[in-house]
Amino acid sequence: MIEGMTPAAIFFAGAVLIPFLRDWPRKIVLLGIPMLGLAHLLALNPMDAGAIEFLDYRLVTVRIDALSLIFAGIFHIAAFILALYSLHVRDTMQHVAMLVTAGAAIGAALAGDLITLFVFWELTAIASVFLIWARRTERSYAAGMRYLLIQMASGLLLLFGAILLARETGSVEFTQMQLGSVATWAIFLGFGIKCAFPLLHNWLQDAYPEATVTGTVVLGSFTTKLAIYALARGFAGESLLIPIGALMTAFPIFYAVIENDLRRVLAYSLNNQLGFMVVGVGLGTDMAINGAVAHAVNNILFKGLLFMSMGAVLLRTGTAKGSELGGLYKSMPWTTGFCLVGAASISAFPLFAGFVSKGMILAAAAEQGHWFVWLVLLFASAGVFHHSGIKIPYFAFFAHDSGIRCREAPVNMLAAMGLVAGLCILIGVYPDALYRMLPHAVSYVPYTVDHVVTQIQLLLFSALAFTLLMRTGVYPPELRSTNLDLDWLYRRFVPRGAALVERWSDALFAIVGHAGDMMMRRVLHLVFHLHGPQGVLARTSPIGVALLWVAVLLVAALFLYYL
Amino acid sequence: MLMRDKHSDGKRWLDRPENVNRIIYVLFGACAVFVLLDLVLPRHSTFFFEAWPGFYAWFGFFGCVVLVVAAKLMRRALMRPEDYYD
Numbered sequence: 034m035i036e037g038m039t040p041a042a043i044f045f046a047g048a049v050l051i052p053f054l055r056d057w058p059r060k061i062v063l064l065g066i067p068m069l070g071l072a073h074l075l076a077l078n079p080m081d082a083g084a085i086e087f088l089d090y091r092l093v094t095v096r097i098d099a100l101s102l103i104f105a106g107i108f109h110i111a112a113f114i115l116a117l118y119s120l121h122v123r124d125t126m127q128h129v130a131m132l133v134t135a136g137a138a139i140g141a142a143l144a145g146d147l148i149t150l151f152v153f154w155e156l157t158a159i160a161s162v163f164l165i166w167a168r169r170t171e172r173s174y175a176a177g178m179r180y181l182l183i184q185m186a187s188g189l190l191l192l193f194g195a196i197l198l199a200r201e202t203g204s205v206e207f208t209q210m211q212l213g214s215v216a217t218w219a220i221f222l223g224f225g226i227k228c229a230f231p232l233l234h235n236w237l238q239d240a241y242p243e244a245t246v247t248g249t250v251v252l253g254s255f256t257t258k259l260a261i262y263a264l265a266r267g268f269a270g271e272s273l274l275i276p277i278g279a280l281m282t283a284f285p286i287f288y289a290v291i292e293n294d295l296r297r298v299l300a301y302s303l304n305n306q307l308g309f310m311v312v313g314v315g316l317g318t319d320m321a322i323n324g325a326v327a328h329a330v331n332n333i334l335f336k337g338l339l340f341m342s343m344g345a346v347l348l349r350t351g352t353a354k355g356s357e358l359g360g361l362y363k364s365m366p367w368t369t370g371f372c373l374v375g376a377a378s379i380s381a382f383p384l385f386a387g388f389v390s391k392g393m394i395l396a397a398a399a400e401q402g403h404w405f406v407w408l409v410l411l412f413a414s415a416g417v418f419h420h421s422g423i424k425i426p427y428f429a430f431f432a433h434d435s436g437i438r439c440r441e442a443p444v445n446m447l448a449a450m451g452l453v454a455g456l457c458i459l460i461g462v463y464p465d466a467l468y469r470m471l472p473h474a475v476s477y478v479p480y481t482v483d484h485v486v487t488q489i490q491l492l493l494f495s496a497l498a499f500t501l502l503m504r505t506g507v508y509p510p511e512l513r514s515t516n517l518d519l520d521w522l523y524r525r526f527v528p529r530g531a532a533l534v535e536r537w538s539d540a541l542f543a544i545v546g547h548a549g550d551m552m553m554r555r556v557l558h559l560v561f562h563l564h565g566p567q568g569v570l571a572r573t574s575p576i577g578v579a580l581l582w583v584a585v586l587l588v589a590a591l592f593l594y595y596l
Numbered sequence: 597m598l599m600r601d602k603h604s605d606g607k608r609w610l611d612r613p614e615n616v617n618r619i620i621y622v623l624f625g626a627c628a629v630f631v632l633l634d635l636v637l638p639r640h641s642t643f644f645f646e647a648w649p650g651f652y653a654w655f656g657f658f659g660c661v662v663l664v665v666a667a668k669l670m671r672r673a674l675m676r677p678e679d680y681y682d
């Protein structure tokens with residue numbers, strides 16, 4: 034292996050190879066690439082490598098430190114799981130797009146400068162849009178287009194900021210930044226779009242559920258977690274992130290309660306989970322950063338697991354809508370079991386992954402006395418259990434029996450889900466496995482009597498609320514519907530507004546046109562009057578008249594000369 | 597893809613309403629036990645309100661009730677037909 038080469042190159046080489054392979058050779062390459070990449074990553078020396086001099090700037094394609102290593106590492110593990118999950122798929126486009134997306138995310142996590150980051154950043158967007166388009170419907174085409182435009186905007190903001198920063202400081206190194214200049218604000222906003230900050234969030238819920246069965250899981254694994262990494266690298270301790278993150282944890286859960294498409298529920302829930310991480314990055318203490326990173330790793334696992342289980346449901350039944358599903362535990366018992374592990378993990382049940390990472394972020398918030406933020410996070414924790422922990426498995430696998438009978442998910446999907454479920458439990462039971470890899474030394478102890486008892490109380494009474502609301506009929510039923518979110522602005526308001534402006538401008542043009550018409554008529558009339566037949570300037574006159582005029586002019590000239 | 601499966605059409609344990617009720621009674625019992633634990637176990641709290649008896653219990657319960665009721669009200673303003681954007 035070439036010394037100092039980014040592991041991303043291995044993924045890109047694999048992506049080039051894939052179209053020429055079928056069946057077993059392709060499966061071996063798909064599974065082998067992430068393993069090869071991980072082996073290469075772990076063999077790299079913990080220092081800057083792969084430096085290139087480019088137009089007076091030093092570009093670092095591989096930077097290995099604790100923060101980049103854990104993100105690049107989990108991206109490799111995710112890539113392996115996703116390869117396993119999509120082994121049955123017979124679509125070259127999806128396999129190639131998956132490998133390039135994973136490779137680009139890994140390349141971005143290892144990027145030591147903003148230009149390299151930008152290149153990989155944009156590549157994740159360009160590659161991943163094909164996972165949406167691979168569904169090959171008109172709806173997915175439009176959703177992919179919206180997704181691509183917004184992701185490109187994020188990249189361009191990053192590039193714009195990087196160029197300004199390079200002019201200001203003479204360096205493009207990707208390191209801790211301070212908000213204050215146009216450059217850093219542009220970069221912050223670029224990260225914010227990809228991280229789905231409030232008001233910049235809607236591309237996520239719009240696009241993810243429109244991707245293919247495997248595509249949604251790929252999308253959910255890399256893009257947003259890369260943004261969390263970028264924030265942790267560039268803006269750790271930026272206090273503005275605390276209210277932004279708190280808002281992110283709270284508002285999507287309301288949407289999650291009333292959303293019918295269960296993959297879209299998970300997209301709202303993903304937004305909520307990102308909020309916890311953003312708060313952690315904003316708090317900026319060692320424990321908070323550890324919590325944010327640990328939660329990002331766990332989120333890739335348990336959110337991936339939930340997306341995978343809903344993907345399996347979509348594959349087997351043709352729908353992921355709560356209003357159509359129910360009683361699937363009879364047909365898909367394994368998928369149900371894995372989904373429940375994912376649900377317990379995201380809800381932070383003791384002995385499951387979420388418990389050991391989310392607690393860190395809440396403890397860090399409490400430690401710094403942010404009582405209001407802490408309360409919001411606690412509310413969001415109860416809400417997560419409510420919509421991800423209960424609603425997803427309940428409406429898909431239990432509730433009323435929809436009468437749908439289908440086959441269990443393909444064996445490769447079950448293997449992928451089983452692997453992730455195992456990891457979720459492993460991290461929950463033996464958190465040191467994760468803690469050892471975090472960027473800072475961990476002093477946090479997750480399993481205290483306080484934490485276990487209070488968390489179980491919170492979850493039990495949330496479940497009690499769900500049960501009582503369900504039994505009394507207060508709980509809103511799953512309805513076939515679309516809920517208006519911010520995408521309404523650019524999917525309805527702007528197009529309709531543009532149509533309205535067009536109609537108005539048509540009217541305006543009609544008036545202006547009429548006035549112009551009248552004016553032209555007058556001009557033409559005048560020209561006709563002067564030049565037309567019998568017009569003053571169109572009359573023919575005898576030569577004598579001309580001579581007379583010449584004579585008059587001569588006399589006038591002479592007269593002037595003698596004056 | 598949809599098909600009838602001989603094995604999965606028998607009556608299941610969960611199909612009987614009394615069994616569902618049993619699960620709910622277990623939930624009630626667990627709730628009661630954990631609130632009582634709160635009174636017995638010595639707890640450490642960072643914020644003063646954390647020390648209120650059963651704080652996490654009623655916060656979780658009312659948090660979810662508010663969440664669901666508010667979301668239900670949001671439907672009035674936000675809900676559109678499924679093919680709204682098509």
